[in-house]
Amino acid sequence: STHNPVFPGNFLWGAAIAANQAEGAWNVDGKGPSVADAVQAKPKLSVKDYAGHMAISDQNVADALNGLKDIDYPKRRGIDFYHRYKGDLALFAEMGIKALRVSIAWTRIFPTGEDASPNEAGLKFYADLFTEMRKYNIEPLVTLSHYEMPLVLSEKYNGWVHRNVVDAFVRFSNVCFDRYKDLVRYWLTFNEIDSIIRHPFTTAGIREEKSAEDIYQALHHQFVASAMVTRDCHQKIPGSQVGCMLTKLTTYPRTCHPGDVEATLKKNLENYFYADVQVKGYYPPLIKRDLELRGINIEMQPNDLAIMRQHTVDFVSFSYYMSMTESVQPDAERTPGNTVLGVKNPYLPASEWGWQVDPVGLKISLLELYDRYQKPLFIVENGMGAKDVVVDGKIHDEYRIDYFRSHFEQMLAAVHEGVDLLGYTSWGTIDIISAGTSQMSKRYGFIYVDQDDEGNGTLERLRKDSFYWYKKVIATNGADL
């Protein structure tokens, strides 16, 4: 109706996970090691030190390549979704979700990235998974690259810095399109493509010489690869929809001091750049000039810019967890966010990890993104990491319900004000291993998993209070929050 805010009738309420944080079974049925399998848990480090948690040593890489030391590497065990997905999907279906965002572990299909032929056991796993989703009318939303590229490609080529990785990724993606063309309609190319700047190893396998030039070269390769596979997907799967995926790091000026406002503008322009390229099909002039001023030269092949220009995305997806503040005052108090460090906002509460909870920031992000791109939007990650306590088999996670409710209210307001929003997949349906800190105790799910940070536990699944609440939200299409 014109006056009462309502979600569209076909709104895709859903949830999201990533292969490397959920599946486990890291060396089963022919899977090769991925970059995620080399990420070691560091329980002694502050949970606010994301760079420390994501740092990789030669020993970590050697351990993963040799299959040694299982215990310290939580992403290798995940929550055993690989063996338990049928039971988990039944729970998701009970909640009523209409879409599930998952990723395909490249290393299940091509264990080293350049194998002569794909691994049939890996291909079959995802065929079975998508078929099972379809059984429940759950629409798969599939990310091709979510922090899990083959570790061998990282070692051999310094990851995406080398052009050969483009070919390997395009080949992998085409194998997926051919095999899953009747099962999957919605695709995302690179999860949080901007994150290459903040954690180049987990995003792009870059280990050596992390010069800015290497990173932008690798990013360019991802832009080109993304456009190539968007082209191939459209060609192979008629009616398919391909999206880009941005970490939406909305930043406010700390004060109205023009210096703060300018610094904030620069932050936000930098954040938009990645989606600009994938939506508009070219490098924005201010970014080009900035790279030039910094002496960064990107090597391009003759057709790159034409391919990028021609094969832009159909929709814009993004993650949103928190907002940031910026200031030119050197002594401004700082706080961490999603793999970033920003200035503290005195008006906002923060989670135990320092992430500032800001539902209005989600509305602002939706309005800005829609105004800028005028393409359908899809929120593909949003949620709150928290420690949950089990009391008599129950988890009273009122704080999580409050977080979601306040964000849904702002989503609804944005839709009412004209934003075209396709759907919403919360992070992460069920508790999984944290990307940033490798903790199990940083929980995001509606479903609790009995496992601690060291991997002890029965892996039993328990419905939290938020499970019943989200079920009601979906059943009423957001009318009853």
Ligand code: BG6
């Ligand atoms: C996003 C990632 O940046 O944030 C997810 O795409 C990740 O993989 C999520 O899990 C939450 O971050 P974290 O570090 O709390 O797991």
